[in-house]
Amino acid sequence: MGSQSFERLFSPLTIRGHVIRNRILSSGHQTYLAEQNLPGPKMIAYHEARARGGAGLIITESARFHASSSSAAPDLVILEDDQIAPYAALAEAVHRHGSKIIGQLSHSGRVTRRMAQGMRGVVYAPSPVPDHRFHTLPREMPSEMVAEIIRAAGAGARRYAEAGYDGVELMASHGLLFAQFLNPHSNLRQDLYGGSFENRLRPLREALILARQAIGPDKILGLRISAAEDEISGLEEDEVIRICAALSSEGLIDYVNTSYGSMAALGASVHVVPPMEIEAAYLASKSQAIRAAVSVPVFLAGRINQPQLAEAVLAAGQADLCAMTRAMITDPELANKARLGRTDDIRACIGCNQACIGHYHAGNPISCIQNPVTGRETIFAAPPVRAKVAKQVLVIGGGPAGMKAALTAAELGHKVTLAEARAQTGGQALLAQLLPERAEFGGLITNLQAELARHAVTLRLNTRVDAALLAEIAPEAVVLATGATPYRPQIEGAEAGDLIDIADLLKGAAKPGKRVVIADWRCDWQGIGAAVMLARAGHHVRLAVDGICAGQNLQQYVRDLWAGRLHQLGIEVIPYARLFGVDTDTAYFLHGASGQPIILEGLDSLVLATGRSPLLELEPVLHAAGLPFITIGDCATPRSAEEAIYEGLAEVSAFLSA
Template identity: 60%
Template sequence: MRQLHPHLFSEIDIGPMRVRNRILSTGHQTYLSRGGRPSEHMVAYHEARARGGAGLIITESARFHESSLSDAPDLTIHEDSAIAPFAALAEAVHRHGARIIGQLSHAGRVTRRMGDGMRGIVYAPSPVAEHRNHVVPREMPAGMVEEVIAAAAEGARRYRDAGYDGVELMASHGLLFAQFLNPRVNRRSDRFGGALENRMRPLADSLAAIRRSVGPGMALGLRISAEELELDGLERPEVIEICHRLAGAGLVDYINVTIGSMAGLGSSVHVVPPMELSPAYVATGAAAIRAALDIPVLVAGRINDSGVAERVLAAGQADMVAMTRALITDPDLPNKVLTGRMDEVRACIGCNQACIGHFHSGHAISCIQSPRTGRELRLPGPETARHPLKVMVVGGGPAGLRAAITAAEDGHDVTLHEAAPAPGGQARLAQMLPGRAEFGGLITNLLGEAGRLGITLKTGSRVDAAMITAEAPDFVVLATGSTMLPPEIEGEGTVLPFEEVLTGRARTGARVLVCDWRCDWVGIGMAMRLAAEGCHVRLAVNGATAGQTIPQYVRDHWIGRLHEAGIEVIPYARLFGVEDGTAYLAHAASDQPILCEEVDSVVLINGRASDTALADEVARLGLPCVCVGDCNTARTAEEAIFEGLAMTRRALRKVTPPCPAEAS
């Protein structure tokens, strides 16, 4: 309700554009394009957020000059054939009362620029090495700089012709225009280098050309990092001066503030800050920029709660707040908050697994908690079943909870049985790792939904074939999870399962070797926790690096923290024996021995095997049944929740289709 968050739900004028509230979805890569154009899936994705009440949607960075094109499924707007697909997207957003702005971007040196399986020619202001993609670019010829300026104006004109409300030029995260601004990266001696006025020329001339191209009727903004937090990155006083000059010259209607750089391993974590970083921590940088300007300042960075967003606005740190990942998790968040349904909001937990994590793996955006995100046209929503069934769900981890919710949404009578004293499964362990407490919000969100749907939850309830026969359900969902594989090692030394150590049921000695087969969060978290408790810790991983299987920005962040904590990481290491204070490992690529001496305790993080015992029994009973989550194959919460929704809904609708009046 407006009284609850009066700043968040007040209108704002940005240049010629009036926006209904202060909630913003910033430009972020969805990989929902087709042939460089917005696809029907991208339209549905952004329309869902407009329908859910967002005030402003900025669509992802579009490449506008041929020197930035690659085989990646990015948006491109360098040809007039792009206008119609972008127009369809703008129309869908406007249909629900939201505003839409399009980004223009050129990566400069921050790219591998892959094409046809090969690395292409990379252009930047100067041949200064980039440290994440390991690129030394070619200096962009002055004539090409002029081409880029003209192409930006043409790209903006295409946004105008598509019916967009504004254009945002990207000089954030160490991208091309930021590279020109930075004297440590721009070492040119021509009119595009040297003094600040010259270094600003490509950006300022592009903004001026865009304004001439689109006229006064569109909002024109700049996205920039308040500081890049990189050794050779832009620093806050430099950024404030740049923004002050641009605003003073009337070249921009707003500044969209972020933080960090894509050019380095350490600073890139700030591009999409995970749960380990404090909420709204970028707001202080935005406030410093806002104090120097008289135009609206927008801010992004870990604002996933409406209360936090309201405080940023009330404190005058920014004029509009980006709740991008919060809207990825729950596109209806604005409407829910506005109508006082705060307890119905599915809160983002900042895990980064299916948003930026999917981008880094080359897949379309989604959310581990909200499988329909990015799949709006592919995954069916709730529809009342023709004949409601009595559904028994066995297992109260993420898969079982999501399955129970899915069945209840379709009108079935659902009882969920969990053998443990509390539901949550592996997620309850995950939240106990350092910096991962917010992961427990996943269970909080699921339990809240289950409660509102009236699902019967029975804990301490171990299900067997006899109970199933006695309960006589019409349909069974098995979400029985997995168990850790027993160690297959030689020697008499003690090996402790990580669950025992994490929950305090086992204590380690002072000198600990953590042996991590999984190469995910757990090994890193266990090593950091034990080091914080005063242990001398070594981390042996059965892969190329610690955290090999987790999203790269977060992985690199935690590898930095391991180094700071003095934890030795031993890569390519597989445990095969423990005896008399020595752990015997084998190099995973060469089979040569690796000896770790003076080890008091070995903590093992092993693979997990599916628990299929009950599935075999249910099959003999002949009941309709579906297995979801780890009891199929042990994976992550993302797959568990996806299967809990998709496989449960599909299986139930084979048994009893939706009512005809509601079928889509």
């Protein structure tokens, strides 16, 4: 990428007297780092890292401001005055590094299961209209409760102001409560909060008025809203523009923070955190349309992962501030690196969604598959403490685990040799990037290779390690990261069928026949990707999944996106299908729940996505040589790039510090 001037990106933006030092925003996003539902050391360290890294504005995640939206989840709450102090500590940490900070106020309305003690709670919304994701049929809020929630929004805003925040943002995005009031499909009320446009706007409008009264004239008051909800019964773009224009013209908001989609439906949810399959900065025209209708700054989110992209959006007049949230989850120093012209050093987000929103949906704290320090800032020192004595370290295997291990050892001050048997580093990620619409996954390899090039690591490609090479290098410590090889289960009649391993399919080393069945034990990207790839190439494809659905092990937004792709292509998905046997034109499966046969006739080729086996041949060699070593990544047990890179940092750090 090289050095580039970012004149607009690093120009200040003043909102209500607050000077934001640049146009880089970390937008509100759930971290699950709260402790007792309040900011604590982990959340403070997380946001402080991004402030230290140069972000202009940090909007902290949505806090529940009324008890009717609280649950057992580790979300933030801002319900009582005795909760102000933890927010003040977070604000002070962000301000210490020159960033501004704004806090979100949110109520989920119907888009929640509201779980506590394993049970669903009572859910309130404008009207008893069900959602199509959480399968919640809410109770209609009494008018008195609506007024109470409006007052609670004002009280929550006051608490943020007293904590020293620079401003407050009310959420009417993604089909949340205020959006439900705005939407005539989810607001069927006949009182002063429903019916006409003015009545549907009333809850949000009155909440903004009370928030302004509570925070005073010197704090920022913003609105987050989806530019459209992309759902059959969602808010349309023209309705959203009308809402923003009305609030702006009354002087009730200081900015509009645009997003897209709705949490109330499966297909529209993907826009909450759009993955790599969706074009970068794809919402710029939407924010531009809102910007033309309002007199306040407009913020833009949606796959802005490089400073060059943000600069282009700003130059085109499509937004005034760019949310680079996941970009800074991956590289908290992005802003500083761009400002100093070190764009080649930026670790680019690849939009995989695995450890950011994926962790959240699994109930775990936020992280990043490329940057295990994210969400663990209180655990890992940055920069790492260098070793007092440099060791000769040999890393065997150049996949993600091996590359990260070599980087970790080098950053600790050791002398590192990385030996890779093939002509290129990258391991399984080289195959992952070959799947349809997944080329950006290869950025993981590119980022690791660029980081390796900046360190004194001796890279030996086309090098198989044996006892002789161990004697030549004479390492004092060895990291074994040799990965895994395709696993072939016992399949009755395998010699009679045309069986193709999915790795050979992706590499082009095998050509399937016209009619293909994919045996998908993994329930992840491989089976779905192969099915789509073959269907687009004109093959008849059936996807037999050894699980409850295709993509069972994927983050739910991307799983649902690809379920739509499979349906559009007419690919038959057979769930609960455990591979048993094959012959020349038939594949035989057993139903995973009933044990009854599933017989798929009329096939030419059976593609196997049946997992991998660890490559452990060197373990006895290392034992025989008496060398201290650890085994990490897929050769410990096959998993994903996230575990591989994490172990390349955490386990290697511990091993070399022992």
